[in-house]
């Protein structure tokens with residue numbers, strides 16, 4: 150980079166430095182770090198609502214028909230509303246805002262070495278639309294008829310029958326909220342891609358971009374490429390509900406299967422949309438706390454491309470018993486099993502990174518390692534479900550439910566805690582309490598397994614999902630099965646209790662924690678070379694990058710942290 154360009158960059162930077170008042174700093178921010186925190190805080194509040202819903206319906210399953218403390222009575226309709234919105238909230242209003250929008254916003258400019266997103270006002274707009282979408286969803290719980298209860302997949306005809314929803318707005322507000330959320334992420338994604346491609350620090354080549362940033366960008370591209378058909382579908386569903394069209398209603402010549410195709414063409418890539426950011430964050434954490442370079446950076450990246458590509462041709466594995474042609478099902482079995490190959494390779498790379506490293510078991514590392522362990526169970530059980538011969542029996546059983554909670558819980562909750570505990574010192578300039586962090590980790594990870602591991606066996610015993618009271622089914626009302634349900638619910642209550650420790654640790658550390666140095670973890674990506682928290686505009690002078698992805702020449706970086714690296718050559 151020429152001297153001239155550097156000067157220009159510095160000038161732009163100086164302009165940013167005037168003091169902002171409260172309104173412009175926090176209510177109408179353009180700083181990517183503040184917008185990131187808005188997303189993260191909104192996501193955390195939504196996580197509390199989603200967790201509260203899970204508590205209510207799990208209590209109903211353990212003690213059917215009894216009053217749930219701090220909630221009330223959960224009837225059949227209420228139960229459907231709770232499970233539907235638990236799923237919707239956790240995926241669209243927790244995983245997406247926290248992992249993609251929140252941490253994407255926070256780390257992309259810092260890790261690639263630039264002062265902000267390239268379209269800061271677009272960034273703010275996307276958060277504002279996201280906030281509106283969350284409020285619309287919350288509003289839908291309070292309208293006449295209550296919140297939507299047609300499952301997060303929203304299959305017609307249940308979700309679209311006009312007579313069901315003409316006076317009740319719950320289902321339509323739900324569709325509207327989801328559509329708004331999609332618009333927000335389409336706008337936000339433009340920023341992530343453009344910033345990463347065009348605003349990197351001088352010298353940072355494509356293959357120098359940190360894996361966490363790469364994976365968030367890939368996730369955004371996957372999202373953009375898959376969501377179009379579903380937005381169209383959502384508009385059609387809305388019209389079916391409100392103005393009497395019959396796109397998805399057989400009574401008027403429509404086809405309910407069409408929705409399933411539109412939904413899962415998005416729904417399966419969506420798994421990777423939220424998975425990739427966590428995989429990237431975990432990769433960065435593992436390299437830092439094992440003091441090694443990522444084993445096979447390029448291979449990991451290429452396998453992510455392969456996963457992303459394949460994720461577009463697997464969707465019908467959700468429809469094996471929906472009446473699709475069995476010969477077509479075979480094609481989807483093959484593609485589904487194929488997708489496990491790149492992911493297995495990625496797991497191998499992560500484990501190989503640990504091999505021979507000097508591993509430090511700090512809280513973020515515990516989360517990262519537990520992600521690998523839990524996600525492996527989720528991934529392996531997915532192979533069984535991907536085979537149509539088995540899926541015919543497993544479909545809509547608790548085996549499916551246990552499988553996807555072993556993917557989504559590690560992705561969303563473990564990924565969120567890994568990222569928060571890792572970047573907390575950078576975000577707030579203070580350290581979180583390690584002891585409380587570890588107590589919270591074990592108090593979350595052990596109960597998580599106690600909740601969901603038994604559910605595999607409930608599924609194998611034939612327990613169907615989406616039933617609010619198993620006492621109506623003699624085969625499923627046995628004492629043994631009920632004991633398992635009570636155990637799972639009790640474990641959930643224990644897990645929720647330990648979240649209070651996290652909330653306490655989070656807020657107390659934010660104001661009273663030990664002051665964080667620039668680089669508490671001795672990492673060597675660019676965000677750790679500047680003060681904690683970084684000033685508005687991030688870098689005083691643009692960093693120059695002259696070597697591979699985990700070997701930056703950032704000012705303040707100490708090469709001794711990474712003994713296996715040779716000292717960089719002068720460029």
Ligand SMILES: [Cu+2]
Nearest residue numbers: 417464466467
């Ligand atoms: Cu799928």
